[in-house]
Amino acid sequence: MMSPQSLTSLPTWQSLESRATTMDLPDNHLKHLLTDPDRLRHFSIDAAGLFYDFSRQRINREIFNLLMALAQQRQIKAKFKEMTRGAHLNLTEDRAVLHTATRKFAPGPVMDQGEDVMPDIVRIRDDIRKFADGVHSGQIRAEKGSMFKDIVVIGIGGSYLGTEFVSTALSGLADKGISLHFLSNVDIDNFGNIASRILPETTLWVIISKSYTTTETNANANQAYEYLKQHNLDPRKHVITVTSKGSPGDDLSNPMLATFHMFDYIGGRFSVTSAVGGVPLSLYLGYDRFERFLKGAEEMDIHAETAPESENIPLIAALISVWNNNFLNYPACGLIPYSSPLSKLAPHIQQLSMESNGKSVTTGGQPVGVDCGNIVFGEPGTNAQHSFFQLAHQGRAFPIDFIGVQKPHYTKFPATYKGVTNHQELWANLIAQPQALALGSQHQNPARSFPGNRPSSTIVISELSPENIGRLLAFYEAKTVFEAFVWDINPFDQFGVELGKVMATDIRKQMAEKNKNPGYQFDVPDPIQRYYLETLF
């Protein structure tokens, strides 16, 4: 691997730093930049099914060119290509990173350690199709002969957030008579709430865990097994698993109704196009729609890999994110889709971005020297306008990704109010907000003044189709890895979650001991932890 020059010592980086100070001058306020009638043409791209408008970012042509030069110097497109070809870019875990292969339909092999991964991927897609078709046709039925009506996905983090996003986005297309529930939290109230809404006889449990050692998932799987037992149902007829080959969830001596494999070259937060998303989404929406979703993602992957830097949507978005993070010093970013079905986009991208890039050391183990990653949060517009946009307009500034959908899913409610349909009203707000944030407005009453100069991008898709949701997903995935490649961090590991796990294990052992022996005195050095243990027992 190349050992890149320290990021902050690059002349391009230093040029950007000096440009950043000039962007705070009054002349560079967005209200002035936006007077250029060609600004949208210069700072927008229509490609791979997405319209990406970055005209309200606090950049000019010179800064844009410097950002593109930085992308070239950090060879981030080359790294992306290496990634799709099976390079072990997950260095700390010595793994390939091949979520792109899971949605590859273009011919040709993808090699990992001398083996083509595509035959496995194609076979699993085929297995998913057959299984989902079997459930939908009634060929595969519950133990007592009924059709399956409820799917409970047991999985946490990357094993459900992406699926939750996609299934919510496409819920209008869910015509298979199947409801989807997510049992992610080890909180028994998550289990209890789902149990109150399903019938045991018509429920299929989908246990998703790469290692099959995730405590939360195993504890919930255990509850599901108990529940099946209490209802005299056989897990072999009501449970399927998505897991690594040979994991405890892929044990021939403990067979399931079906098992679908995932591989160590697919990280949890990048796994929604693998069997992790494929199994529940195909059951919920039908396999054909899942495949259309994959094809949209593939189109964006190809764009990310092949489009020149200055026409490359996720690459530009990544460089703007670095610019906002490290030069303009915005610590957070809002994701505001003007579409209710996209309500779970922010929680998914929150994980994707914050778990991937919430790091502080480079791939070489050196401090990065700048803050990586940022806080990603969001709610759909116009709801967000009536919630936290007060702060966006007059408090601490943060950049926003606005997301618009040209056509709504529901078209049979044509009533108008003030001369426009609800969908038009939604768009009136989506068109107004980025401009209000950018321009601001002066008022003699300081409480009614708006400083403006608050940056945003606007991303538009034509409709809530499976292809477009695949494109949107792959856009954010590519953006996330491009950012990491600029910073030279590894976006594919998550050692930051280990310490808490180790400490929880110690606490759990104390609890287990106390459960066995009520007279047990907790042996915990920290008095605060001991206090909590004692109040619980």
Place this chain on the structure above:
Amino acid sequence: MMSPQSLTSLPTWQSLESRATTMDLPDNHLKHLLTDPDRLRHFSIDAAGLFYDFSRQRINREIFNLLMALAQQRQIKAKFKEMTRGAHLNLTEDRAVLHTATRKFAPGPVMDQGEDVMPDIVRIRDDIRKFADGVHSGQIRAEKGSMFKDIVVIGIGGSYLGTEFVSTALSGLADKGISLHFLSNVDIDNFGNIASRILPETTLWVIISKSYTTTETNANANQAYEYLKQHNLDPRKHVITVTSKGSPGDDLSNPMLATFHMFDYIGGRFSVTSAVGGVPLSLYLGYDRFERFLKGAEEMDIHAETAPESENIPLIAALISVWNNNFLNYPACGLIPYSSPLSKLAPHIQQLSMESNGKSVTTGGQPVGVDCGNIVFGEPGTNAQHSFFQLAHQGRAFPIDFIGVQKPHYTKFPATYKGVTNHQELWANLIAQPQALALGSQHQNPARSFPGNRPSSTIVISELSPENIGRLLAFYEAKTVFEAFVWDINPFDQFGVELGKVMATDIRKQMAEKNKNPGYQFDVPDPIQRYYLETLF
């Protein structure tokens, strides 16, 4: 009103600034502060039904005393008392701020402009009780004679976020056979999705808008009227309103099944204990549970008003928030309840905090001089651990409020895994995470090192009872206003949302014109806005 000395020129403020720099010294790392065996005793309070542990905040006794001195100098408790007595602390709108009166059961009047507001409040509580009892008993029925089974709340921002939080938190108690739906977004897909899940004959629509001029709410109310008309149902039998006396929603010539009043002394984001929350929550949970919820909130109000500064939970939380915001420079705060039913706490507090305190000028119209408010976001734990906690541990630091519930709602699933119940596993994580964040851990591999020194508080309630949810709500409300009183900003207005509304009105007019006349050429000076308008038509 007093005209306080500029905040940053106060000697106490300046002392805090100098202490803040010392807190960055290695000796003041939390791992050292936490070796004091009495730290929890010194830095925790058990009062008003809440246990509040701030032992893992980056403070020491001296800083705590300075923060308490700041609270005294800013007279924030006196201001809180003035607020509950009807002072017009919403200066820009010249209004009293009396959400505390809506949960007052203690005897005595509350005067606003020479009139006692309590008789109206008591009467409305009584009206809500009668109406909810009537619906539950079947005395009040839908037009065709069926019981009401679905309630659709039409309202946005403060007209639904608090109700969504409380109803989700107490959903385990919802035994009235009624489902609650929130139609907040003007997005027609929000309406369409709800319409696909209800039966028109058994649905009651609750339209909530103080002014009855909120565009989103009126557009959705309009859709509901059309929907009723299509199904040959009379709005007078299927619609109720919560609105100001004499608003367009309280029009005797257009009578509803019922109308409940709200008052200008109750702001949207503080309104969940008024009829705004009272009507839907009483229908969903029964009026008695709503009243228990009010009584919990009242208990916290009394605590906030009467407890000495150094024993006052919301006051201390507010001062710590200011400390983290302005002295330790954390721009965001995470809210992580280890309880699935509290999943809507963060979206509600996000609005409450960011809309109240996302300001930049004082009540006197001067710049505050420091950043006010911060970004509030969160998801339930342990889910959050598998989502964005990587960044919390190894990326940009942000303080966290951990929230624990001693007893889960569901107690009939006793299966254990690794020797502990699911609820114990949840608590093992809740006990481990704050400590892992605080202590950190060194490793020879920098990618596996944890800097630690990341602050958090832990708030514990005994169970998901109506009283406790009331206490938790009132805690965050009081914390929010105490913060504002330190900064001397007005937390009760929201002029920051006006500019976007004005701009949306201009865009809407263009759209309405185009709807009337397809040949109309858009008359919008901004080329970017024109582009979006043209692509939509």
